Each structure stands twice: as structure tokens, then as C-alpha cells.
Amino acid sequence: MKKTLALTLAAAMALSLAACSGDTASESSSAAGTSEAASASTSAETGTVANKDKPLVWYNRQPSNSTTGELDMEALTFNDNTYYVGFDANQGAELQGKMVVDYIAAHADTIDRNGDGIIGYVLAIGDIGHNDSIARTRGVRSALGTAVEGENGIVSDPVGTNLEGKATQVQDGTLEVGGKTFTVRELASQEMKNSAGATWDASTASTALTTWSSSMGDNIDIVISNNDGMGMAMFNIWSKANGVPTFGYDANADAVAAIAEGYGGTISQHADVQAYLTLRLVRNALDGVDINTGIATADDAGNVLSDDVYYYDEASRSYYALNVAVTADNYKDFMDSTVPYAPVSNQLDTTAHPEKTVWLDIYNAADNFLSATYQPLLEKYDDLLNLKVDYIGGDGQTEGNITNRLGNPDAYDAFAINMVKTDNASSYTSLLSQ
Ligand code: BGC
Ligand code: CA
Numbered sequence: 085m086k087k088t089l090a091l092t093l094a095a096a097m098a099l100s101l102a103a104c105s106g107d108t109a110s111e112s113s114s115a116a117g118t119s120e121a122a123s124a125s126t127s128a129e130t131g132t133v134a135n136k137d138k139p140l141v142w143y144n145r146q147p148s149n150s151t152t153g154e155l156d157m158e159a160l161t162f163n164d165n166t167y168y169v170g171f172d173a174n175q176g177a178e179l180q181g182k183m184v185v186d187y188i189a190a191h192a193d194t195i196d197r198n199g200d201g202i203i204g205y206v207l208a209i210g211d212i213g214h215n216d217s218i219a220r221t222r223g224v225r226s227a228l229g230t231a232v233e234g235e236n237g238i239v240s241d242p243v244g245t246n247l248e249g250k251a252t253q254v255q256d257g258t259l260e261v262g263g264k265t266f267t268v269r270e271l272a273s274q275e276m277k278n279s280a281g282a283t284w285d286a287s288t289a290s291t292a293l294t295t296w297s298s299s300m301g302d303n304i305d306i307v308i309s310n311n312d313g314m315g316m317a318m319f320n321i322w323s324k325a326n327g328v329p330t331f332g333y334d335a336n337a338d339a340v341a342a343i344a345e346g347y348g349g350t351i352s353q354h355a356d357v358q359a360y361l362t363l364r365l366v367r368n369a370l371d372g373v374d375i376n377t378g379i380a381t382a383d384d385a386g387n388v389l390s391d392d393v394y395y396y397d398e399a400s401r402s403y404y405a406l407n408v409a410v411t412a413d414n415y416k417d418f419m420d421s422t423v424p425y426a427p428v429s430n431q432l433d434t435t436a437h438p439e440k441t442v443w444l445d446i447y448n449a450a451d452n453f454l455s456a457t458y459q460p461l462l463e464k465y466d467d468l469l470n471l472k473v474d475y476i477g478g479d480g481q482t483e484g485n486i487t488n489r490l491g492n493p494d495a496y497d498a499f500a501i502n503m504v505k506t507d508n509a510s511s512y513t514s515l516l517s518q
Contacts, residue, residue, distance in 0.1 A: 138163075139166075144170060149506075169362045203267070206296050217284075231254070244273075293323075306348070312453065332349075334352075360465050388427060
């Protein structure tokens, strides 16, 4: 936007110079630029800023190598107004692990359902190539003592089934609680990917648990999931009726409500802060103001975030929200997951912040977290920030299903992108670079 302003000024100067000197060539080209800008209905910028220079926010799926986790810095620095918005995956993963251990400690007398001295758990993995999913698997294994170190840190691969404790991806852990020493075993884990290729798939998770519970029955003392979508599917199909605590991640409203019925707990990744940041960065870039306006410093409406809910990492150009554990102790404060975060819920003035149009996609319209929590929040913030957002829902399987609907980037002032696969940033940036 600074660039735009400079260009506009340069054009204005060229125009006034041309008016003096009678240089008709530069006069007509400047005039054309001006009328084009004036005729664009939603924005003075449409048509004047190259797509490659428009604000671009990656969110929820950080451009990275799905095998090594290495960040895709080319995508993250696509232009001066490119950022990523997500949450601190390691801090959240540690919290999730701790939440499970705390639960075991508080229920040491009843947790071992078949009394064999082994606390058995099963784990639903979202996407073996997604940084956040990997972090959660590692966090749970570290906390429970089942983690083993591999070449690239703690192994996050699924075990398949492991009733005998022989798998090499994990080891048996030991936990001392309530004066007893338990062995902890990862009885089973699997990436929940359906046959069409969609990851984090809730119905695959419920099928898997049906299979696992029919062969391992009362060996299963705890069910853990990389997210609430899969967690709730497993809770509803089996754990609830069998009184087996089930832990997820995301603090979706249905999962929080289920804590009253025995769901063990979940983690809020502060989607209310992330959804705000996603659109706020766009707003600031388009307004040409300091990028931290309404974030680190209060804006003209009083919106501001404190550093206990997010931080910015300059090296990765990433804003990360912080996570909070949601358990039986505090779940009543988290019942509605779609309320804007109060400190950033003030309406911006439309004169100072005129309407702009944003193209935004969600990799899978059926993803519980993104569709039930994140998008409703975005829809509230887009009003507060005077942004007209086109929401594009993908099928979770192919990037093309989404990129096909980015046929006319000229019509938008900015882009917010959620990829099917974190390796695929160039499928989008190539369309913006044309
Ligand atoms: C969420 C998952 C979601 C995934 C999609 C994660 O941050 O926790 O629920 O399915 O993002 O990318
Ligand atoms: Ca047992």
C-alpha cells in the first residue's frame, strides 16, 4: 500500500507536470490510470495494484514442506504484505499432553478399566504432513512417556495397532500417580484420511475407533485426538457410552458442551484472535498503516491485543495465537466459540476504512474447526473491519478445486489462503504472479 500511495503521488505529479509541459503522452496514460481507479466500484485500488503486490495472508496451514516441516520462506515472503497467521503449535501440544496427564492423576483410582496396570490410549492423527498435527502427536507422546526420538526429533508416525507394546514408533511409558505406577501404552493410532484423500476426517476416526474397540475393548482407557472434529466423532460413536474420557483440540462449541457429558477436555487455539489477525493484517496493509495497528497498538476504535494472547515472529513473518486448556474446571467460559474477542470487537469507521474486497478460501468446507468455529468468526470480523469477503470452500482433496475459483484475482484487493497441502503455496502465488 505504501507503494500504491507512492505510485499515486507519482502519477499525480506526472499529471501536473504534463499539464504544464503539454506532454500529451504522459497525460493520457496518467488520466487513464485515474479514471480506471475512480470507476472501480468497491475499491480505488482494483486495477491499479498488480496482484503480486496485493496483501496475502496464509492462515491455519503454514507454507512448509510436509515431509520435513521446513518453512517455505519464498511463500512467506511473497511480497512486503505477506504474513502467516496460526497458533503456537508446540505450546498447544504441551498443554494437550499436560491436560491428559492431569486427568489421569485426578482419576488414578478409576482410569485403568481392566485393572491390568496398563493405561491404554488410542490416538487419532489428523494429517501426517501438517505441522500442527505433528506437534500434537509429539506433545501427547512426550507427556505420556511414549515418545521415541528419531532422526528429525520425536517420531510422529502412526503405529497402526500396538496391543502388545512392540511398535517401534513409540515405547511404553511409565506414570506414577496416586501412589501407583502405571505403564502407559499407545494401543493404536492412525492418520484419519478418507479414501478420497481428505485428512482430519471425522468419519474415518469413528470407523477406526469402532474397529479398535471391537478388538481391544476394555484395554482402551483414554481416547485422544489431534482435533475435536475427530474427537467428537469418536466420543459419540463409542467413548461416551463406555465412559472413556476423550480429548481433542480446537474448543469447538459441541466439544466444549460435551465436557458436561464426559468429554475429557480440549484446547482453545484462540480462533477468536486468529480470525481477527487474518483479516486485520489485510485491513492494515490496505489502509497503508503500520501493520501492528489494532494489534500491538490500539487503533482509532480502541481495538488492541495484549501479548498474553499472541506473538509475532519476524523471522517467519508469522503471527501466532496462544492456546488455553479447556477442561471441566473452566469450560463454561468457552461455550460459544464464535464470539469475537472483546478487546478487538469495535467497529471501524467506514470513512477512514472504506470497504475492500477479499478472496478467502477454506481448504475443506467440511472441516469442523474451520467451518464451525473459524469461518463464523471471520464473518463477524469482516463486518467490523469493513471487508467484503468471498468465502471459497474447498473439498479438502485437491488444490485445483480451490485454485479454479481464483480465476479473476484482479477483482480483489487482497487474499487469505488456507491450502489443502502445505507444500502447495506456489499453486496460488503463480496465479497472483501472472
Ligand atoms: C485444526 C484442525 C483442522 C486443521 C485444518 C487445525 O488447526 O485444529 O481442527 O482440521 O487445522 O487445517
Ligand atoms: Ca488397562
